[in-house]
Amino acid sequence: MTEKLFYEDSYITEFDANIIDKRKINNKWELVLDKTYFYPEGGGQPSDTGLIDGIKVYKIYEENDTVYHLADKCPEGIKVHCQVDWERRFDHMQQHTGQHLLSAVLEKKYGAHTQSFSIGDKSSHITITKDTFNEEEAFEVEKEVNSFVYKNIPVKTYFADEEMLKKLPLRKQPQVSENIRIVEIEGIDYSPCGGTHVKTTGEIGIVKIKKWEKTNKGIRLEFVAGFRALYDYHIKNNYVNALCHLLSEQEENILEHVLKLLEENKEVKKEVNILKENILLEESRNLIKSSELHGGIHIVYKLYENRTTEEIKILAKYIVSNDKCIAILGNKRGETGDLVVSRSGDVDIVVNGFFKEVLRVFDGKGGGNAYMCQGGVSPDRLELAMDKALSIVIDEINKR
Secondary structure, three states, X not given: OOEEHXXXXXXXXXXXXXXXXXXXXXXXXXXXXXXEOOOOOEOOEOOOOEEEOOEEEEEEEEEOOEEEEEEOOOOOOOEEEEEEOHHHXXXXXXXXXXXHHHHHHHHHHHOOOEEEXXXXXXXXXXXEOOOOOOHHHHHHHHHHXXXXXXXXXXXXXXXXXXXXXXXXXXOOOOXXXXXXEEEEEOOOEEEEOOOOOOXXXXXXXXXXXXXXXXXXXXXXXXXXXXXXXXXXXXXXXXXXXXHHHHHOOOHHHHHHXXXXXXXXXXXXXXXXXXXXXXXXXXXXXXXXXXXXXXXOEEEEEXXXXXXXXXXXXXXXXXXHOOOOEEEEEEEEEOOEEEEEEEEXXXXXXXXXXXXXXHHHHOOOEEEEXXXXXXXXXXXXXXXXHHHXXXXXXXXXXXXX
C-alpha cells in the first residue's frame, strides 16, 4: 500500500521514495512507490505529472488502494527522487478550490446543487441543479465568489471521524464511509474532497464564469480560475485590441460596429445571391438553346470544372423548370466529381430508376428521386459516368 502524502501537503513537489512494485504493460511501466506526493486522477481532477529519477511520469491513477505511476521507462534503482510538475499542480489547486467557492455561492444564492465537476485542459466545468441561468446571475455569483478570494480566507484540509462529521455543515454528503477528508473554506464551505487545494483563497487569484448551457441535468457552467483566467483575459484583450485597430474604433463601440457590419453583410449577401441566381438563370437558358433534341426533348449535357456543388444543382433546377428538358451535369473539383441528373415534370423518365446503376458501374455514391439524383464519382471517371447516363436517357426516349 502506498502512503498517500498528497493528502497532507499539496505544496511539496520533491521527495524521495522507494519502488515497491513495478509491472510492464504495453511497453509502459506502472510503478508503485512506498509513499507519494503525486496526486492520482479522481473526483473530476486530472492527475499530476512529473519526473521519477528524471523519467517522465505522464499519468497517476489509484486502483484498489494502490497508486500507480505510469512512465515510459523503469528507473534502474529502487530508491528514486521524485519531482511533481508544480505549474500543473498549482493550476489544478486554483481550479479546484475555485470550484468549491463557486459551488458554495451557487448553493447559497440559488439553492443550486453541484452535480458534477471536471477540470479540462483549458477550462473547468460544473453542472448545477438549476433550470435557467443568465448574465445578471453570473455576474452576481462572480462578485460574491471573488469577494471571498480577496478576503484571503484560510483553506484547511483534515480527516473527520463520525462525530466530527455530524457537527459540520457539509455542502454535500461523502461518497465513502471511512477516511473522509474535509476541505474547509473557513465559514464558507465544508466539503468532503480528496483533491489538492490552495492554503488561502487569495491564491486562487480570480474566478471567471465564461459561459453556460442548458443540459438534461441542469445548467453546465464553464469557468476559469487563477492563471487560466489571466491567460483567458490576455487572449481576449488581444482580440479586442486587434479589432479596434482593424475597425479604427474605440473599445466600447466595437460590438455596435460589428453588429452593423454583420447587418450590412447580410444585405450584400442577399444582393449577391440575387445576382448569382440571375446569372445562373441566364446560363440555363443558353444551355437549353444550345442543347441537342432527342424525340422533342432537350438534353443539356455539360461538364464543368471547379464550380460549387450548389451552383450545379441550381443550374439543373433552372433547366428542368422548363418543359421537355433533361439535365446531365458534371463538375470536377479537386478529388471529387459531382454528377447531377434531373428532368422536367413532363418527361416520363424515372431518374432514380437508372442512376444507382450508373454510380455502381463507376464506384460512385449518391441517390435521389424520380425527378433528380445527385452523386459523386472520382474525377477521372466522371465523364464516363455522364456518358453512361446520356446513353440510358437516349435509349429511354427512343423507346417511346
